[in-house]
Amino acid sequence: MNEALFSLQERINSGTAVVGIYGLGYVGLPLALRFCEVGVKVIGFDIDARKVDLLNSGHSYIERLTPQCIDKALTQGLEATTDFARTAEADALIICVPTPLNSHREPDLSFVINTVESILPHFRPGQLLSLESTTWPGTTDEVLAPRLANHGFIPGENCALVFSPEREDPGNTRYGTHDIPKVIGGMTPSCLELGQAIYRLAIRTLVPVSSTRTAEMTKLLENIHRSVNIGLVNEMKIVADKMGIDIHEVIRAAATKPFGFTPYQPGPGLGGHCIPIDPFYLTWKAKEYGINTRFIELAGEINHYMPHWVVQKTADALNDHGKAVKGSRILVLGLAYKKNIDDSRESPAVEIMELLHGKGALVDYADPHIPCFPKKRDYHFDLKSIELSPENIASYDCLVLATDHDSFDYEQLLNQARLVIDTRGRLPRQTNVVSA
Template identity: 55%
Template sequence: MELINKIKTKQAKLGIIGLGYVGLPLVIEFCRAGFQVYGFDIDEKKVNLLSQGKSYIKHIDSSTISEILPGFHPTTDFSKLSETDSIIICVPTPLNKYREPDLTYVFNTGQTIARYMKRGQLIVLESTTYPGTTDEDLRKILETSGLKAGVDFYLAYSPEREDPGNKEFSTSKLPKVVGGFTPQCLEVAKTLYEQIVVKTVPVSSTKVAEATKLLENIYRAVNIALVNELKILFDRMGIDIWEVIEAAKTKPFGFQPFYPGPGLGGHCIPIDPFYLTWKAREYDFHTRFIELAGEINTYITYYVLEKIIQALNDRGISIKGAKILILGVAYKKDVDDTRESPALKLMELLEKKGASVDYNDPYIPELLETRRYKFSKKSIDLKQDNLSVYDCVVIITDHSAYDPDFIVKNSKLIIDTRNLIKSRAYPNVVRA
């Protein structure tokens, strides 16, 4: 096949739509492999920064962007899609306010591609979604171009497996699951990814590939819900969940540790399971495990709120008017990503209760208004004088930059949701 030969000889030009936490690492790997890559995004500010060799993502150095610029062409001009041989879609797939899939970005992107498609192109979707999106919904949109999938162009799905900030498993070191609309589609997509990843994992269809991604994240969501529920129970029983997990994980088989927290964050685990829940209704099926896990993981943020209120009451302080400092608003340690962060929900709940809330995060200097939250706050400096003025300090993200001894020594009351403070000897530390 002509496209396979162009891919193997690095003559194929690639287009990657969406230059975020998934798309940008892909751009980097393909450029390093010797490809010319067009990076498409609707955010002009983002494109301008990248064009200047500057990164806007903490764990990706600007030097890396400068290094790949000879082969990287960031743009907001989607007409250049017609100049590419392969297009990879890496756009958001959020939930709407009813916890239903919002595929607006994927479908709009499909409509844009359809305007500029040409015969022989490969189109790959990487955005997480329900089984059937690629070969049913997206295919129909792309075929409005007059071209037919599997005949005039190749269509495939390959789920992203990015873990921002993970230095051990970068994009190139992760096995890549690939499913094609036809065997020929699979072969072309597999060939493309073989140029940049350690291993490809071909599966029988795009639906299997889509379901694989959902299983990975549902597995994590259910197990995190389990330890979150046990945390609540063990707290009532006077048992330390963290000590229990440390002891249990010494078993060399049959156990994998998962850890409790203040709620789920990131784009994947809080969202992806509900794509399958929604799709299951089409088959008269009720996904009880998924929905129960969702209930527990949503409730856990309210549990943290209750622990804060109780701890303040024990010290004769009302939540109304209390000064509270949130440590860490990123959804996980050592990243600058606030997507679905439980810190944002907790801040909203605390302010509704009448508390005065500030935050510190070494990676997020400013919180701006989003679709869901209306914050306008700046990270305060983490100094001795600053810490001591707060009635309560709540640890939501266990950034490596946080010094547990400094925090304990200078805070009146600490609610620790991440086991940042290992010693159980401090009377001013409450586990939540």
Template identity: 55%
Template sequence: MQIAIVGQGYVGLPLALQFARSGVKVLGLDIDSAKVEALNAGRSYIHHIPSEAVAEQRAAGRFEASTDFSRVREVEAVIICVPTPLNKNREPDISYILNTGRTIAPHLQKGALVVLESTTYPGTTDTDLREVLEQGSGMKAGVDFHLAFSPEREDPGNPQSRVAEIPKVVGGLTPACLERASALYRKAIKTIVPVSSCRAAEATKLMENIFRSVNIALVNELKVVYSAMGIDIWEVIDAAKTKPFGYMAFYPGPGLGGHCIPIDPFYLTWKAREYGKNTRFIELAGEINTSMPEYVVHRVADALNDRGRAVKGSRILILGLAYKPNVDDDRESPSYVLMDMLHQRGAIVEYHDPYVPVIKPTREHPHWAGKRSVPWDEATIRSFDVVLIATNHACVNYRQLAEWADCIVDTRNAMRDCPTRPGQVWKA
């Protein structure tokens, strides 16, 4: 069997390698020729995916990358793993999905299966994507070709996360579409969770991420309240999670990052308005989470004021640019917002992140493109007035940081096990 996976990023590449390990021949399609060249040379460009994993499947002849989307005619199934961002008005942008659909439609073979994995609002697969596929192919979904939705559940940087072990939710346009998609995923995934429709599967993914967004907002709000009361939120969470039932630990931070939690809930809020419904709970969670960088900046100002300094003119080091620990993914990272806010207040801002040695161009923060991570050494760290821990990478030596830095603002409780001086560490 041969399949194509469109999009060889943080979702598509791990999925492609898992299918290849399971004996399926995989064609990885991507518009980025540099990525394609690297993959065909057996090199990974994602930190937590070793190059050996790519090289092994290349050598076995089970994985190949290409920019030629006409090769869809060679495969029995196409899995779409492309970005679904928000536009500048915080409205869903499904253009990547639709453009992919238009590109592959003329090359679809009769009886082929198309599965969308990109997170989106309910109805995208069976209306928007279906329409462009039918128009471009001249075939009818559910009759001439199969159509399904199966949400990605990738957890980058988590060594316990295995693609094959994560249950796969699948919803089809028709019962036959569901069976075809389930049969495909059974080749690579141990547990398949069939649901009644594409829309139910789309809604499942949104529920998972909205659940996380709302609970993170709760602990972020409690962090601010408890701080005013002189209570350490981290101590409270550690105590609460000893309860063996009825509680699940979530942790505060400087804001939300990544391509899921800051974005996906708003796909539902936008779609809900079409039905005359308001999602006040989701929107409130979004407001709380997006306000966290402002709170962190105030804590930085408090820490500086305690030392008789203003934010303006101070040298501030952002420790961690990636949106979560131990990955090189900086999409939607709150660190960029913190850098912007501190820079606007007149601070001299630098960053250190071993996973992001240089900042690549981004749509939201193009002005930081080309900036490089400062070195990790005593002289460099001592040159800053404040070190702001935004991402707690495991490879950072926090004991050295405690020795070298006079003032640390810690948004991740990274300094909890390090001996520090009184007043040295401010929690935010």
């Protein structure tokens, strides 16, 4: 380990290392707060000036992170900025930006590349760069390392480069940032050693692996595992529905087997920043090796189809009640991609709204966690969340339960709604409830 990296190790050991976190969203901000919690000074970088201003004034834009959490972090040394020149002040630089798909369902690394390009003019010897954004195996050594080399930085010689995939699970009250084991792979043994040293300050358990590619593949396997199994149970739901069988009863019964079975729950489709997207990062990269990932792609097709299935079930149910979709007033319950959170990224509820709107329905939504419909690239609804009063519930021709928030009054819904399409198996079967 040369002098620059040895100096970095000393700063980490002495507790004087500064962490820079790039991207202050659902992944970056909780990580920033965790480092602050253990006494590490954090500079948070984001291109969204609104987020920066909110944080620096003690406000939060993520529901589960209270203003009290932000205030506490500010007193512990958190600073948010849009000024990437402050990169030079940090010792460990952690990238937590989105990695979406483009219109052709191919990886879009523009957020990662733009962040790295903004960092490089201010990068200095003895800094550690860690990528947490989910991506295809090879990104760290094929995309990041060459860009560092173009500026004279060689991982393991005068800087360190690691990949450590995020494992945030919004809404999970059992596991927080500090106690979710952290996988980490380095470009060299010294890179891995330094990466572990910085993360060990904030994370209870580290899982070192042999390379950045292994760490990148680990995250993909985790999410593909969920995607494939959810695809399976969604297909089983469609089959069971045609046979007049309650899939949720089937799952409950199967789950009594004490070995060899893990219950997965069907729903209206996949949502969130990982599971609907990450499998396609591997399918895209696998083609470079002449491999077609048919199993993974089939699961993706099934999950992508589910909002269409829900809309068809809604149309059939309305028809049975003497109504057409066109002109019907439909209220979608829950905009978030899963219950009890305020995150609507890739939410199937949004796709359901768009499909219903396209068929001429008059669509509203109710979600206590998302008071206003957020700005999105592909969807444009100028809507606010509807209050679930008895009068409002009764005024709609149909309610579609897309996200089963615990805060919904389900007894009231059952008593007041003319028709409910239940995509989550939350409601008992009765004359005004249709399972979808």
